[in-house]
Amino acid sequence: MRVAANGIALECTIEGPQGAPCIVFSNSLATNRSMWDGQAAALRETHRVLRYDQRGHGASDAPAGPYDFDLLIADLAALLDAVGVTRCSLVGLSMGGSTVLGYAARHPERVDRVVACDTSAASSPESARAWAERIALARAEGMAALVEPTVTRWCPPAIVAxxxxxxxxxxxxxxxxxxxxxxxxxxxxxxxDLRPAAATITRPTLFVVGEKDGTTPAAMRRLADALPGAGFAVIPGAGHIANMDAPDAFDRVVLDFLAGAAA
Structure with missing residues (x-):
């Protein structure tokens, strides 16, 4: 389904019974809504499941940038308005994790539960330089030049092998x-830097991270410590895309939380 939202068209997939509790999934950079196929399959019999391609990804429009998180959060708000979702739980990974944290901080009355995965929720001077280099490489050589460097950065060596x-x-x-x-x-x-906003979230929140995701586990532990009552879970053996590296362990943690388990 293609939806007009915030001045662009966003592509989304909605599955599950009308009137069931709604769960919205937000993708990471350089992926699309299909990264959540496994979680959607596990939930769509009992929940209304909405997956969407963030701006510039998948089949959604990719207008000239740069973008910022105010824009990505506004995209999500406009999409939910357009499809008539007044209240939902949110799951996002990496870029999607920051997006859902920002949305939950701004719209608590529309949120049930929040799961932020594999996101530090902030940039640093070092990461800013790395992103500038990757942008330059993509513009010069196309996305094919980023495929293997990204996979080896995201995934632990044992999984790559x-x-x-x-x-x-x-x-x-x-x-x-x-x-x-x-x-x-x-x-x-x-x-x-969405860390200050994340610390103000009033809805039940769970931070989930792959054990092998570099420095992200420590950063997410700090996010959880800064939000009273938040949960924190490490997925053994998983890297940055924890839901795909270790789907069984990821699903146990996340689906239990979404079903009402304490964080």
Whole structure:
């Protein structure tokens, strides 16, 4: 389904019974809504499940950037208005994790529960330089030049060596991301700090991170410590795309929380 929202068209998939509790999934940079296929399959019999391609990704419009998180959060708000979702739980990973944290902080009356995965929710001078280099590479050589460097950065060496099927799915998502969309969203990631907003969230919140996701587990532990009552879970053996690296462990933690378990 293609929806007009915040001045662009966003592509989304809505599944599950009308009137059931709604769960919204927000994708990471250089992926699309299909990264959540496994979680949607586990939930769509009992929940209304909305997955969407963030601005510049998948089949959504990719206008000229740069973008920022105010814009990405406004996209999500406009999408929910357009499809008539007045209240939902939110799950986002990396860029999507920052997006849902920002939305929950701004619209608590419309949120049931929040799951933020594999996101530090802030940039640093070092990460800003890295994003600038990746933007330049994408513009000069296309997204194909970013496929293997991204996969090896996201995924632990043991998973890369085993080369399970989800790695080819990741490669395809990266390769087919519009360059303008990648550059626009990478600019947002290069200059953001949603940590203060995340510390004000009043809805039940769970922070989830792959054990092998570099420095992100420590950053997310700090996010959880800064929000009273928040939960924190580490997915053993998983890297940055924890829901695809270790779907069984990820689903146990996240689906239990979404069903009402304490954070």
């Amino acid at each position: 085993a080369n399970p099927p989800h790695l080819d799915k990741l490669r395809k998502m990266i390769r087919t991301t519009p360059v303008e969309g990648f550059a626009g969203c990478a600019a947002a990631l290069a200059d953001h």
